Amino acid sequence: MIDTTTALELVLLHGSMSTKVLEVDLKDGLDYVLAKDVISEIDMPPFRQSAMDGYALHIGDDVTYSMVGEVKAGDNNNPTLHKGEAVRIFTGAPVPVTANTVVMQEKVTVDGNKISIEESPKENTNIRLQGEQIKVGGVAINKGTTIKGVHIGFLASLGVTKITVCEKPSIAIVVTGNELVSPGDKLSYGEIYESNGAMLTAVLKELGYKNTSVVTIKDDYDKTKKVLKDTLGKHDVVIVTGGVSVGDYDFVGKAINAIGVQEIFYKVKQKPGKPLFFGKKEGTSIFGLPGNPAAALSCFYIYVYPLLKKYEGAEHMNLPAISLPLLFDYTVKGTQAQFLKARIEGAGVTILGGQSSAMVRAFGDANALVCLPRNSAEIKKGQNVKTILLPTK
Amino acid sequence: MIDTTTALELVLLHGSMSTKVLEVDLKDGLDYVLAKDVISEIDMPPFRQSAMDGYALHIGDDVTYSMVGEVKAGDNNNPTLHKGEAVRIFTGAPVPVTANTVVMQEKVTVDGNKISIEESPKENTNIRLQGEQIKVGGVAINKGTTIKGVHIGFLASLGVTKITVCEKPSIAIVVTGNELVSPGDKLSYGEIYESNGAMLTAVLKELGYKNTSVVTIKDDYDKTKKVLKDTLGKHDVVIVTGGVSVGDYDFVGKAINAIGVQEIFYKVKQKPGKPLFFGKKEGTSIFGLPGNPAAALSCFYIYVYPLLKKYEGAEHMNLPAISLPLLFDYTVKGTQAQFLKARIEGAGVTILGGQSSAMVRAFGDANALVCLPRNSAEIKKGQNVKTILLPTK
Structure with a gap:
């Protein structure tokens, strides 16, 4: 034994x-394990992106700026700003190459073709830099990753439509x-x-x-x-x-x-x-x-x-295990290593009633398995125990 | 606001x-929420069941018993045992009405038609009592429960084939x-x-x-x-x-x-x-x-x-939240309440890097969201924080 x-x-x-590996549509990729790294074919963001609705500026010596245009999300114009000039800009829009900061609209007073700012702006504020999340050629998601919904979102944002997964x-x-x-x-x-x-x-x-x-x-x-x-x-x-x-x-x-x-x-x-x-x-x-x-x-x-x-070639093969304090004393029956149906709640974990092998019912309330080594005997409240997280929704 | x-x-x-409620096949019931209680139509176990491979006895005055038959799992015979008599029995088999205990085979010596037991047996040992898990008419699973795989197993064991769920x-x-x-x-x-x-x-x-x-x-x-x-x-x-x-x-x-x-x-x-x-x-x-x-x-x-x-009428509407110690100091930016991508591992929770709203990437590594109330400022390592468990597999 x-x-x-x-x-x-x-x-x-x-x-x-x-x-065997197979190529599946990204949208069908849930729960598959990646058979190779997904490499990004673009910078993300693909351009300097405004993080705010506001004004892009070419910082001048004064708090007053002349308006010279507007850039909305999805626009592909790239107006030229000289020192002391500004354009209206919206969240997600490309920040003109000649702008060096974005000021949020709440801090700006508009007066016709002029705007004034509350305080002198700092460079590169409210701008998401090109490639800030990932650069072209970078590994977006590693081989061996089990694909979750959020991965599908991230890969879609990089323009990925197919992924190679293990059968x-x-x-x-x-x-x-x-x-x-x-x-x-x-x-x-x-x-x-x-x-x-x-x-x-x-x-x-x-x-x-x-x-x-x-x-x-x-x-x-x-x-x-x-x-x-x-x-x-x-x-x-x-x-x-x-x-x-x-x-x-x-x-x-x-x-x-x-x-x-x-x-x-x-x-x-x-x-x-x-x-x-x-x-x-x-x-x-x-x-x-x-x-x-x-x-x-x-x-x-x-x-x-x-x-x-x-x-499937997954990087993480075991269910995740953490160490949590037991919320109630527990007396172990026998000397064997034990896997006990348990519930993580409050500030720790509770071993559930109904541990008999035949009793599947307690599993319905369980979101974890507490693993006790051989000869554990008595475990006191507050003592940390190895707790395997069961899949939850 | x-x-x-x-x-x-x-x-x-x-x-x-x-x-709207609908009736679905039990096997298709995963992830649905029960629209009404599932009532058991049977006792579970449906009969007194042997929990061991061994011998069912009608306890006598001696440690020696005469063998009078055998009951396997699935057998429907019900041999009559008098005081001092035994039958061979197997795990899951019905314990004869006239037997009052089961002794595991490791503790028995067989000699032709006689067996002797190491120590004098206690009544009702190694027997799963009829209705021990649930009795006929009892609520097997409550209305409002989101059906997990293990529930499907439990309901199948009660003979359930259809469940009524919310659309x-x-x-x-x-x-x-x-x-x-x-x-x-x-x-x-x-x-x-x-x-x-x-x-x-x-x-x-x-x-x-x-x-x-x-x-x-x-x-x-x-x-x-x-x-x-x-x-x-x-x-x-x-x-x-x-x-x-x-x-x-x-x-x-x-x-x-x-x-x-x-x-x-x-x-x-x-x-x-x-x-x-x-x-x-x-x-x-x-x-x-x-x-x-x-x-x-x-x-x-x-x-x-x-x-x-x-x-869907679920009893538990929010994702489960627990209280876990932060594994590293964390300085909160701003005064707003925060939901931070985090990872439960080791003996607590770590707030991940890449918290910017645009950065979906960190979500791939997250299995939790740490919720900090307004004006949290500085959270020290070891301090407990509200941690929402994200769905995991």
């Missing part, structure tokens, strides 16, 4: 990387168990509704992974072997939930061995998710997650998410 | 609420300015690429709002009036960027008045986004955001996001 740090290292060591993995979710019934069907004694497939599909979709499918298998060795082999051949990542344990009816574990999956690790010193399995067959990674939904989801965020991000 | 608190209160007071708003993004050129076209002197439309569309999509369209208008009064009137009639929320300021060529402000939009407020004591406009016409809300992308985006998260959530 290995520890959580080793387990994550092994996942990131053995996880494959996509070799996303094709992911199969394999749910196993004779006890599983599809929602909508009638439940008999001993049966439960299958929910891991729906949950992982939805969580993956939230994260931008839409190339997913759910495969259901009953507890039958030959069928399990056939379906697993077939699924591994067709997908980049296979997530099995349930069935990988010591039970006599664990057909999944036996089938995984029989079809030649290389075991990277099985069992991790953690709670939940002790019987976590990770293996590889050719380029395909296979996870065996616990069948209990809450345990499966914790393992997904801690181990599967980084693998997916590695596959 | 009003303060930020009043502005947000007015937005939430005047924002309309959707009157999402139809949103128009109106971009104005003669200086704007579409990405892909050639930029002439004085022109910039239009990016607010692409940015807000992408940010809205990230948040699950896909019913959006971008309308571009040049600085022409009659056209602006016609297009705005038309757009207001067709959408629930209209977001105008740029043009709502004191500039002589502010056709948007004039058009908004002319077509009978009721001004709720114009100008807020804040930086960025001082010239923020909010108004209403019939059921449609209209925002005038700054033209600068970074300023527009800050105002979007602080004011537009809560309006959209109110429209």
Whole structure:
């Protein structure tokens, strides 16, 4: 049995990387990882831009200026100003080459063709310099960045219309168990509704992974072997939930061995998710997650998410982690490393009730996972704990 | 000019609420807000469930038990155990009515048809009680909850296949300015690429709002009036960027008045986004955001996001805010309330460089907005500041 740090290292060591890149329209780029740096083809701003509605001046010796024109946003005129001359200018308009400052209109008194300013102006005020945000040839966004909405805005401002991204993995979710019934069907004694497939599909979709499918298998060795082999051949990542344990009816574990999956690790010193399995067959990674939904989801965020991000070549593979004070005392059950559903609010983090592996409900209120190392025993209020930020909207 | 608190209160007071609900397949429910409580139609678990692979016992006086059967997950048999009898049982299987505890297999020695246990067992161990997560008739998820992936998992486990949600708003993004050129076209002197439309569309999509369209208008009064009137009639929320300021060529402000939009407020004591406009016409809300992308985006998260959530009847309308220590000293420029792009990392929050309204780039690195009240002046390292969590993945 290995520890959580080793387990994550092994996942990131053995996880494959996509070799395919694709070019997508910028507007469709959300959630993709950039396969190469985006280089700016323009200076941004592309010209000296007025940051204010006001007056552009060629600074003179006096506080009075003669008006010699006007420049609006979108104008391409470039009036010549001599010392002591001014033009009316608006936010976003190009500042004439011969102007050396902009004064906001609130500080100016207009009298016919003359203006006077409250105080003597300083050079280069209220002007956004050409290339101040980025210069032509500069790296706008680095390779490995996962594209967010704001990146799309920034790239659009540079005139970018297409970006080169890594192909996303094709992911199969394999749910196993004779006890599983599809929602909508009638439940008999001993049966439960299958929910891991729906949950992982939805969580993956939230994260931008839409190339997913759910495969259901009953507890039958030959069928399990056939379906697993077939699924591994067709997908980049296979997530099995349930069935990988010591039970006599664990057909999944036996089938995984029989079809030649290389075991990277099985069992991790953690709670939940002790019987976590990770293996590889050719380029395909296979996870065996616990069948209990809450345990499966914790393992997904801690181990599967980084693998997916590695596959895409992302710079940041783990979910972001911060250190926050616990708002209430917490007594740890057992000696294992723990991943606990938690809520960041107020001035710290609270570990939620309902931590049992089967209880997915508490995850609905969680926006974080608190990670406690082995043998944590008693954590006092105010003590800082490692807190993984779950995706939020 | 009003303060930020009043502005947000007015937005939430005047924002309309959707009157339409729709029933969607659970799998398509992501990001919708529940229009009514989801009531569980089953107990969860639906029966007494073994939490372990092991042995179910009818506790006897001795540590030795006679084996009388086996129950696997998915089995619907219910063997009768007398005192001192045991059945083999697996995780998720129904615990026979006549069994009163489950012992994990690691603590059991098997000898033919007899098993012996290390220590005398306690009642009701390793059993998940029927209805432990939720009982039939109980509220599974409250009205007003924005559906996340994990909720879909939880509802699927209860057999839910459809949910009733509020219709999402139809949103128009109106971009104005003669200086704007579409990405892909050639930029002439004085022109910039239009990016607010692409940015807000992408940010809205990230948040699950896909019913959006971008309308571009040049600085022409009659056209602006016609297009705005038309757009207001067709959408629930209209977001105008740029043009709502004191500039002589502010056709948007004039058009908004002319077509009978009721001004709720114009100008807020804040930086960025001082010239923020909010108004209403019939059921449609209209925002005038700054033209600068970074300023527009800050105002979007602080004011537009809560309006959209109110429209959908969400319980939590604002982005979550927490209190975190600043990791570096920060000197505030000016006396206005500030919304500053920031990054939560380590054991607190850091205000990022590149806070200028035009600089959308820093937003790419931000995962939070730090909110400072008016007259904050100097904030020292270690001092707690209000930190709004931006959506993250």
